[in-house]
Amino acid sequence: MMRFLPINLNALLVELDNLEQTLALLASLKNEPIAGVEELVPAARTILISWRPTACSRADLVREISQRDVSARAQRGGTLIEIPVHYNGEDLADVAQLLGITPEEVIRRHTGSEYTVAFTGFAPGFAYLSGGHPSFNVPRRSTPRTRIPAGAVGLAGTFSGVYPQASPGGWQIIGVTPTAMWDLARDVPALLQPGYRVRFVNIATISIAEEAVFTGARGQKQLDTLPPQGPTPDLGSAALEIQSPGLQTLFQDLGRSGQAGQGVSASGAMDQAALKAANRLVGNASNSACLETASGGLRLRSRGDTVVAVTGADAPLTVTSANGTHWQAERYQPVALADGDTLAIGQPQAGIRTYLAVRGGFAVPPVLGSCSTDTLAHVGPPPLAVGDVLPIRPVHHGAVVGLREEPPADLPTTQEVVTLDVVLGPRTDWFTAESIERLRSQLWQVTPQSNRVGLRLAGEVALERAVPDELPSEGTAWGAIQVPPSGQPVLFLADHPLTGGYPVIGCVATYHLNRAGQIPVNAWVRFNPIRDFEPSTAVARDTASPTEH
Numbered sequence: 001m002m003r004f005l006p007i008n009l010n011a012l013l014v015e016l017d018n019l020e021q022t023l024a025l026l027a028s029l030k031n032e033p034i035a036g037v038e039e040l041v042p043a044a045r046t047i048l049i050s051w052r053p054t055a056c057s058r059a060d061l062v063r064e065i066s067q068r069d070v071s072a073r074a075q076r077g078g079t080l081i082e083i084p085v086h087y088n089g090e091d092l093a094d095v096a097q098l099l100g101i102t103p104e105e106v107i108r109r110h111t112g113s114e115y116t117v118a119f120t121g122f123a124p125g126f127a128y129l130s131g132g133h134p135s136f137n138v139p140r141r142s143t144p145r146t147r148i149p150a151g152a153v154g155l156a157g158t159f160s161g162v163y164p165q166a167s168p169g170g171w172q173i174i175g176v177t178p179t180a181m182w183d184l185a186r187d188v189p190a191l192l193q194p195g196y197r198v199r200f201v202n203i204a205t206i207s208i209a210e211e212a213v214f215t216g217a218r219g220q221k222q223l224d225t226l227p228p229q230g231p232t233p234d235l236g237s238a239a240l241e242i243q244s245p246g247l248q249t250l251f252q253d254l255g256r257s258g259q260a261g262q263g264v265s266a267s268g269a270m271d272q273a274a275l276k277a278a279n280r281l282v283g284n285a286s287n288s289a290c291l292e293t294a295s296g297g298l299r300l301r302s303r304g305d306t307v308v309a310v311t312g313a314d315a316p317l318t319v320t321s322a323n324g325t326h327w328q329a330e331r332y333q334p335v336a337l338a339d340g341d342t343l344a345i346g347q348p349q350a351g352i353r354t355y356l357a358v359r360g361g362f363a364v365p366p367v368l369g370s371c372s373t374d375t376l377a378h379v380g381p382p383p384l385a386v387g388d389v390l391p392i393r394p395v396h397h398g399a400v401v402g403l404r405e406e407p408p409a410d411l412p413t414t415q416e417v418v419t420l421d422v423v424l425g426p427r428t429d430w431f432t433a434e435s436i437e438r439l440r441s442q443l444w445q446v447t448p449q450s451n452r453v454g455l456r457l458a459g460e461v462a463l464e465r466a467v468p469d470e471l472p473s474e475g476t477a478w479g480a481i482q483v484p485p486s487g488q489p490v491l492f493l494a495d496h497p498l499t500g501g502y503p504v505i506g507c508v509a510t511y512h513l514n515r516a517g518q519i520p521v522n523a524w525v526r527f528n529p530i531r532d533f534e535p536s537t538a539v540a541r542d543t544a545s546p547t548e549h
Contacts, residue, residue, distance in 0.1 A: 002014055002070075002538045004535060004538070006426060006533070007425055007507050008479060009510045011050045011507075012048075012426075013048050013049075013426040013474065014046060014049060016070060017045070019044055019130055022043070022044070022046065022118075023073075024069070026047055026074070026119075028070070029068070034051075036054075039260055040260065042118070043499055044159075045472055048476075048477065049061070062536060066538035077196050077197065079197065081192060081198050082199050084202075084203045085203060086176050086177070086203050086204075087103075087106075087203075087204070089172075091154075092106060094172065095155060099135055106174060109132075110136075110160070110174065111200050112133065113131065113132045113199075115129035115160060116129065116131045116196070117129060118159075120190065120192070121263050121475070122263065122473070123167055123376075124182050124377050124379060125191065126263050127161060127198075128161055129159055129198055136155060138157070138172050140470075144168055149166055150165045151177045152169075152171075153173065153176060155171060155172045156172065164182040164190075184367065184368075188262070193261065238391075238392045239303040240306065241387070241388070242386060242388040244297055244299040244386060245293070245386065246294070246295065247294050249291055249293040250292050250293075250372075250381075251292075251362065251384075252291075252371070253288065253290070253372050254372075255269075255372050260498060265495070265496060267372045267374035267379070267494050268370070268494055269290070270452060270494050271353055271517045272513075274353070275290050277309075278310065278355045280405070281334050281357065281404075282308065282334060282357045282359040282402070288357065289372075290356055290362075291355065292312075292353055292355055294352055295520075296346045296354070298354070298356070301340065301342045302340065302341045303339065306336075306358055306392060307335065307337070308359070309335065310331050310332075311332055311355045313350065313411065313518060314349045314350040314411055315345050315347065315348040316347075316349075317329040317345060317346070318343070318344045318346065319337065319344075320341065321338065322339070322341065332406065333404035334359075351413075351520070353517060360396075363391040363392060367380045375452050376452075410515075411518055412515065412519045412520060413523065414523045417526050418523055420516055420525060420527055420528065422439075422481070422509065422530065423508075424436075424529050424531065425507070425535070428505050428533040429467075430465055430466060430503040435464045435465075435487075435505075436505070438463060443459070443524045443525070444525045444526075444527070445523070445524050446520070446523050453495045453496055454496055456488070457491060458488055459489075465503065471501055471502065471503050474501075475499055476497060476499060478492060478493065478494060478496060479507045479512075480492040480496065480504045480507050481505050481527070493516065
């Protein structure tokens with residue numbers, strides 16, 4: 001049976017009985033795409049589907065998916081990837097004890113099975129591998145590690161996986177590989193793609209020459225930071241020099257959608273309306289890269305004559321000329337800077353993030369089709385630092401500077417409660433009725449631990465679950481309100497992980513996502529559900545008994 005669980009006004013979660021049905025539906029949706037569907041994020045028993053509401057309605061989407069045959073076993077790809085492993089992981093002995101076998105037998109079973117890349121998520125290049133030895137069904141660690149090294153080979157539930165870069169994690173680590181799972185120097189950075197076959201090889205059983213072949217063919221380096229990639233930028237004569245980056249200044253555009261197959265989420269500007277406005281004001285394409293800075297403090301100097309525009313948070317703008325004269329500039333209108341002029345952005349009075357566009361656009365090379373910096377996945381250009389010089393592309397004919405625009409009148413502040421409309425789902429029914437009411441009625445304060453990944457919220461009374469089961473990892477959306485064991489929710493923002501293992505009680509409505517991206521630390525938030533939680537079901541055409549995953 002399929003369940004269709006609401007996520008947002010442009011996304012839903014299809015829940016199936018098991019992994020086989022999920023992969024069958026995924027194959028069907030890829031082989032016969034539905035008009036308007038923009039992204040598919042498969043997981044153990046679900047597929048998150050994002051679509052354009054202007055292209056199809058939710059009812060049409062549900063009806064079309066309900067008719068798909070999920071009884072056929074998905075075909076495995078012909079590509080076989082062999083991964084050499086040093087079986088010296090910290091949890092090898094614990095896994096052996098859990099399974100009631102010796103560590104040597106764990107290694108034998110792990111190398112004796114062939115796996116399939118079922119889906120990707122968690123981090124760029126991280127693949128969930130199914131099909132291992134039937135005995136492999138081990139729980140995650142009760143306390144996740146704060147740092148797992150790149151190349152760590154782990155087990156969780158019935159899946160195996162390899163950490164592509166150093167990160168926190170709760171999988172049981174049984175070894176480490178020198179093979180790079182993610183490398184932007186490759187045409188396709190992710191080594192493991194959905195449908196690939198995978199076999200692990202014990203390095204202790206192969207010769208030095210064979211090991212060199214493995215690592216030479218796959219690449220030895222593991223990347224914690226990912227360098228820019230793309231064509232040589234078109235450089236003009238003007239540039240902006242960073243004198244102070246403030247708390248954090250990043251390149252952002254509208255994001256890199258369509259990379260879910262490699263485990264990469266879209267990222268992009270936290271306030272996309274502000275970014276588009278800044279580009280309009282200087283005559284750029286709406287998806288051009290801008291500077292996004294949080295909490296003010298950005299100061300830059302113009303090399304040559306430039307035209308910039310600043311939008312977003314209500315922050316004071318000060319221009320200082322080369323001879324020391326200074327004056328206040330206006331937001332949401334073009335600002336001409338002469339050679340040597342300095343522009344400083346002060347601390348916002350409302351909102352938290354400002355966007356600076358420059359006429360012609362920044363000459364920054366894209367990574368996977370976007371100049372956005374994903375702070376969680378470490379994809380994209382690094383944060384800006386003092387002394388960085390940002391070249392500007394030549395201004396193309398017809399790039400007309402726009403007229404002044406009206407700034408938004410309702411930017412969030414710490415003095416007023418910020419109301420966000422919410423679509424309940426996909427896991428609202430995992431919580432008690434009292435907690436669902438508490439989500440709406442209680443105020444939630446934004447804590448200082450918040451960032452581009454999400455707003456960590458604190459309420460007087462925590463949310464309580466009605467279903468204590470462990471949730472298999474499933475796709476998460478921008479705006480998802482995920483509830484960890486503490487019961488204090490996290491509101492996912494632009495740099496959220498592609499998949500998550502904690503239930504999501506609701507999702508901020510798409511039209512309030514820009515507003516959510518402007519909420520400052522210590523502000524108070526109230527959630528306003530705009531409709532009841534209404535999942536729907538459809539009988540899948542597969543009548544076989546579900547298998548356990």
